[in-house]
Amino acid sequence: MTNVKKGASYLYLGLVFLFLYAPILVLIVLSFNDSMSRTVWGGFTLKWYMNLTSNDNIMGALGTTIRITLSSSILATILGTSAAIGIHYMKKRHAAIMLGATNIPLLNADIVTGISLMLLFTRFTPLGEFSVVLAHIAFSVPYVIFNVLPRLQSLSEACYEAAMDLGATPMYAFYKVVWPEIFPGVLSGFLMALTMSLDDFTITYFTKGAGVNTLSTMLYTQLRKGIQSELYALSTILFLLAFILLLVMNFKKDVRKEAKTK
Amino acid sequence: MEFIQFDHVSKSYDKQLVLDELDLYIKENTFVTLLGPSGCGKTTTLRLLGGFEKPDSGRIYLNGNDITALPANLRPINTVFQKYALFPHMTIEENIAFGLNIQKKSKEYINDKIKYALKLVNLDGFEKRSIDSLSGGQQQRIAIARAIVNEPKVLLLDEPLGALDLKLRQNMQYELMKIKQELGITFLYVTHDQEEALTMSDTIVVMNQGYIQQIGSPEDIYNEPENAFVADFIGESNIIEGIMIKDELVSFLGVQVPCVDKGFGTMKPVDVVIRPEDVELGYPGKGFMDGVITDCLFKGVHYELDVQCGEYEWLVHTTKYFEVGQKVSLNVIPFNIQIMNKPESEDEEVMKEDD
Structure with missing residues (x-):
């Protein structure tokens, strides 16, 4: 009986993984397929990846993506961390209002956020790389706040006072006592912002203006012209980047746990 | 300074x-x-x-x-x-x-x-x-x-x-x-x-x-607690409303008892504080009032007794065991009776601390 139960649960798990990962697996396999057909296996090749590097459009998009992702997530981390500290020391009612406001961009449909940001930006600045960075900061900041805030809450209020009591200036107390405690939260907030920015299509699409393309919007415009095998390679790269970030985040958690148990 | x-x-x-x-x-x-x-x-x-x-x-x-x-x-x-x-x-x-x-x-x-x-x-x-x-x-x-x-x-x-x-x-x-x-x-x-x-x-x-x-x-x-709050907060006590008849004589619960405090004036309302361990129990009629034991709890070092005397219930600590229902007399030596000024209002209590 228990064997049947066990078997059934494994089968169920297998099915879940199959549905989740089969499409991605197909994509990855196709990116190495030496045939234009989607149904025939023409042998292993890296030529689609080679083609990518010689495609100026795609290489340009890669550069844009890196610039936007890095600058937006760094700025979002700075802003989000400061905001989290501010919210933490607010009065309870004000903090609740701020947290509610922080939640809205997370729950809002991407397309609505995208359109409203576009409408806002066109009033002040031409759409381009700069406006995309602003948009990415706007939707990344909440992730940073929600990663940093729990670390602040678990830090004893008295620790900061204790540092002051022992002669530390407010800056020194923050740097020596508060910062080491919230740093893991800041780092995971940064990685989240990185992932979100890298993955985003909808909001980027509406705020990028003509001529600017990130990898995801590039993929979309290329797909409309027809499916080329280079795009499989590009998608695989995007997937791998997100996957690696995910691994880094989980690995970081494990290291922290181990350090605690020591 | x-x-x-x-x-x-x-x-x-x-x-x-x-x-x-x-x-x-x-x-x-x-x-x-x-x-x-x-x-x-x-x-x-x-x-x-x-x-x-x-x-x-x-x-x-x-x-x-x-x-x-x-x-x-x-x-x-x-x-x-x-x-x-x-x-x-x-x-x-x-x-x-x-x-x-x-x-x-x-x-x-x-x-x-x-x-x-x-x-x-x-x-x-x-x-x-x-x-x-x-x-x-x-x-x-x-x-x-x-x-x-x-x-x-x-x-x-x-x-x-x-x-x-x-x-x-x-x-x-x-x-x-x-x-x-x-x-x-x-x-x-x-x-x-x-x-x-x-x-x-x-x-x-x-x-x-x-x-x-x-x-x-x-x-x-x-x-020597100065007021009822201190007496109540520090240790347990019996705090009873009384009247200072004259120096070294106080009246409470209908009896007049000698004490050692002076300078409160005559016929002045006061609070009387008596610590539970300062109450001595004896045979009925041997103290300043009689009462009945209504409760007896073992606390390790001592027994904690409740003694009902008319309206008032005394808290008494003693090392001897008494049966519930037993009739006893209460006695306190004058030195252990502590007289405190009764604040007539909360404001007066505050005023006293200010000067």
Whole structure:
């Protein structure tokens, strides 16, 4: 009986993984397929990846993506961390209002956020790389706040006072006592912002203006012209980047746990 | 001017007055305890002296210098916090060295100090351990060590033993007194535990609702409470409304009893305080009134009895066992009857503290 139960649960798990990962697996396999057909296996090749590097459009998009992702997530981390500290020391009612406001961009449909940001930006600045960075900061900041805030809450209020009591200036107390405690939260907030920015299509699409393309919007415009095998390679790269970030985040958690148990 | 002086200090939070025109003097090298129920302003007083709060009005002096506006990091005062507040990402050694590093002391000096402080709190050899590996009692000792290595002029202790169990708390009380003797500095201790206050202090400051109710030695506070609040808060007592007929004669519960207090005037309403252990029980008719035992509880060292005398139920501590229902007489020697002025209104009680 228990064997049947066990078997059934494994089968169920297998099915879940199959549905989740089969499409991605197909994509990855196709990116190495030496045939234009989607149904025939023409042998292993890296030529689609080679083609990518010689495609100026795609290489340009890669550069844009890196610039936007890095600058937006760094700025979002700075802003989000400061905001989290501010919210933490607010009065309870004000903090609740701020947290509610922080939640809205997370729950809002991407397309609505995208359109409203576009409408806002066109009033002040031409759409381009700069406006995309602003948009990415706007939707990344909440992730940073929600990663940093729990670390602040678990830090004893008295620790900061204790540092002051022992002669530390407010800056020194923050740097020596508060910062080491919230740093893991800041780092995971940064990685989240990185992932979100890298993955985003909808909001980027509406705020990028003509001529600017990130990898995801590039993929979309290329797909409309027809499916080329280079795009499989590009998608695989995007997937791998997100996957690696995910691994880094989980690995970081494990290291922290181990350090605690020591 | 005294070593520490609070001069008409007021403080309120969200329009709620916590301290009202507080005047307090503390002598150098004494163990002073602020004692009172929660919300009485004792922790606020401590935080004002530590520099974590600024008073709304009034001045605070240390050693003759006005320190009212001085931030916490510039005051020669260190604090042992209620929840220890050790820095979790640092080793014990790094925690203790925190203040000394800021003062840019030499490495040898710091190492010597750490060794000395750990020895003082009975945790030699714990330098490299992490905070997580310590029990609550050990963490509190480290918090004390971290504060005293800076050689503060005053050590503030905010209910430091509150989170410990009874046995540990008693041990720590003796250790704190030992540390106080070794260091020879002023301790300002905040607690709501009257036993802790009575055991350790040179001087107890009893506070309630932002006002000082009484200042005195533990013996004074226990034996000669100035008002019903102090009598009730420090130990258990029978507090009975009475009339001071003349000097050395008081009337309560319908009987006249000699006492030793004078100077209350004649026919003046007063509160009479009699400690439960001062009531002597005897055969009916042998004391100033008779009563019936209504309850008898074994408490270890003594029995706790309720004795009903007409309307009033006495609380009595005795080492002898009495049956419930037994008739007894009550007697108290004049010396153990404590007479207190009865505040006619809350305002008068307050006025008394102001002058």
